[in-house]
Amino acid sequence: MSIRSKLIIFMLVLLTAVSAVMALLFQQNELSSISANSQRKNLQILLAMSEVCKEMSATPDKSYAYRYFKTFLKTPEIIQVSCSGPKGRVFLVDRYYSPQPAPFAYHFKTFPPSRTGIWETRSDNGVEILKASLNSLNAKKQSITASVDFSTQLIYQEMDSSLRRSSASFFIILSISFALGCAGALIITRVIFAPIESMAEGARIIGSGRLDHKIPVTSKDEMGRLASELNSMADKLKEVSDMKRDFVSSITHDLRSPVTGIELCSDIIRRLAETREYGKIPEQLVSINEHSQRLNSYIDSLLELSKIESGKMTLDIKAVNLEDLADRAVRAFKAYAAQKGLKLEFIVNQDIPDTRGDPDRLYQVLSNIVGNAVKFTNSGSVSVFIEAEPGWQKVRVCDTGIGIPEGEAGNIFGKFYRINHGKREYPAARQGTGLGLFIAKFIIEQHSGRIEVESAPGKGSVFTVFLPA
Numbered sequence: 001m002s003i004r005s006k007l008i009i010f011m012l013v014l015l016t017a018v019s020a021v022m023a024l025l026f027q028q029n030e031l032s033s034i035s036a037n038s039q040r041k042n043l044q045i046l047l048a049m050s051e052v053c054k055e056m057s058a059t060p061d062k063s064y065a066y067r068y069f070k071t072f073l074k075t076p077e078i079i080q081v082s083c084s085g086p087k088g089r090v091f092l093v094d095r096y097y098s099p100q101p102a103p104f105a106y107h108f109k110t111f112p113p114s115r116t117g118i119w120e121t122r123s124d125n126g127v128e129i130l131k132a133s134l135n136s137l138n139a140k141k142q143s144i145t146a147s148v149d150f151s152t153q154l155i156y157q158e159m160d161s162s163l164r165r166s167s168a169s170f171f172i173i174l175s176i177s178f179a180l181g182c183a184g185a186l187i188i189t190r191v192i193f194a195p196i197e198s199m200a201e202g203a204r205i206i207g208s209g210r211l212d213h214k215i216p217v218t219s220k221d222e223m224g225r226l227a228s229e230l231n232s233m234a235d236k237l238k239e240v241s242d243m244k245r246d247f248v249s250s251i252t253h254d255l256r257s258p259v260t261g262i263e264l265c266s267d268i269i270r271r272l273a274e275t276r277e278y279g280k281i282p283e284q285l286v287s288i289n290e291h292s293q294r295l296n297s298y299i300d301s302l303l304e305l306s307k308i309e310s311g312k313m314t315l316d317i318k319a320v321n322l323e324d325l326a327d328r329a330v331r332a333f334k335a336y337a338a339q340k341g342l343k344l345e346f347i348v349n350q351d352i353p354d355t356r357g358d359p360d361r362l363y364q365v366l367s368n369i370v371g372n373a374v375k376f377t378n379s380g381s382v383s384v385f386i387e388a389e390p391g392w393q394k395v396r397v398c399d400t401g402i403g404i405p406e407g408e409a410g411n412i413f414g415k416f417y418r419i420n421h422g423k424r425e426y427p428a429a430r431q432g433t434g435l436g437l438f439i440a441k442f443i444i445e446q447h448s449g450r451i452e453v454e455s456a457p458g459k460g461s462v463f464t465v466f467l468p469a
């Protein structure tokens with residue numbers, strides 16, 4: 001069952017439960033309020049009756065009281081009214097015909113007693129009667145008792161019909177609210193699930209390989225955010241997939257060129273041997289050696305990457321001296337820098353003690369950073385500084401080279417990431433796997449250190465390696 005159907009069922013169950021509870025509460029409430037109203041009305045009748053009795057007992061003219069009594073008796077529930085004086089004499093009694101009531105829809109408990117007067121029920125020829133009487137003193141200080149007999153059946157009948165009336169209107173309102181609630185639930189689930197369904201469809205299309213598909217972002221709420229997140233995820237996937245494609249095409253080209261070089265050189269050597277021109281052979285051997293070195297470094301980088309990804313890169317920690325390592329790295333690139341006409345200098349401003357780390361891995365990091373500096377600089381200098389600050393030892397590599405475009409500084413530490421500097425004068429930039437800084441960052445982080453980069457495009461870059469002292 002879909003989440004949408006589950007949600008609709010849940011909302012309907014909730015609506016039904018709420019309606020049932022409301023109906024129950026309403027009935028209870030209405031019942032007690034109708035009972036209280038009826039009681040108040042009957043008490044008012046008794047009080048009015050008592051006033052009439054007091055008046056009547058004090059004057060000889062009973063005709064006006066009689067008219068009042070007649071009026072009382074027009075109320076259907078009243079069966080009998082009477083007044084009695086000090087000697088128990090009944091001044092006036094009347095009786096009213098009590099019709100048999102219809103059966104009730106509601107069940108009423110016994111009629112709630114009032115605190116004023118005496119209220120008691122009795123049965124008279126099968127008719128249940130509620131007798132209310134009230135004692136008071138008239139103007140001549142004589143004790144007067146006013147009594148009213150109500151038919152409980154008729155009281156209940158009156159309560160029953162007023163409860164029926166209010167229940168009918170309540171249930172009409174409740175049904176309308178329930179219908180509106182159901183419609184609301186359907187609309188809400190539609191509104192919530194329409195974008196989810198569109199996102200599911202979008203994710204299916206993206207999953208099928210169409211990474212340039214865009215999921216429509218129709219709102220600025222959580223759904224809108226989710227859609228834009230999915231879109232940017234697809235963008236990232238596309239970026240990675242493009243990068244992989246570029247990498248595969250460039251790595252095959254990069255791997256092929258040294259292999260072709262080796263093949264060519266060995267062919268030349270073979271021919272030189274045939275023609276016995278042995279003097280030209282060493283030159284070709286140097287070339288073969290260079291091509292093999294390049295090939296080896298590509299393969300090394302790829303192997304390192306697979307080690308990192310499979311979690312198998314381990315460090316052989318011992319005492320290391322950063323100055324010695326940096327010195328070695330600088331010397332390794334002396335010839336390359338000289339060939340490019342660059343000044344490569346190594347500046348140690350203060351002696352720094354040994355620290356702990358994996359010397360081979362740290363050398364690998366420094367030689368990549370110094371190598372990059374030389375590779376991406378065509379004129380000026382590359383300077384390597386050894387520095388210390390509390391808690392840290394630093395190697396700072398400054399160059400006056402091509403620089404890193406704004407916004408790219410964070411990307412260059414990514415796997416296979418190489419900036420398309422788009423300049424013909426940096427042919428070396430096209431060589432390399434784009435793995436050097438990724439591996440360097442990983443190694444330095446394994447040593448609890450960090451690498452920072454600052455750069456001004458066209459002016460140069462500064463890479464600083466921080467190692468815990």
Ligand SMILES: Nc1ncnc2c1ncn2[C@@H]1O[C@H](COP(=O)(O)OP(=O)(O)OP(=O)(O)O)[C@@H](O)[C@H]1O
Nearest residue numbers: 372373376403412418419432433434435436437461
């Ligand atoms: N000093 C620098 N000046 C300008 N750009 C740099 C510098 N150092 C690195 N970069 C940029 O960062 C990218 C990534 O460097 P990284 O060392 O990871 O790869 P690479 O040098 O291209 O290849 P590899 O190190 O595997 O031979 C480089 O391709 C280059 O575009």
Ligand SMILES: [Mg+2]
Nearest residue numbers: 368372436437
């Ligand atoms: Mg590099």
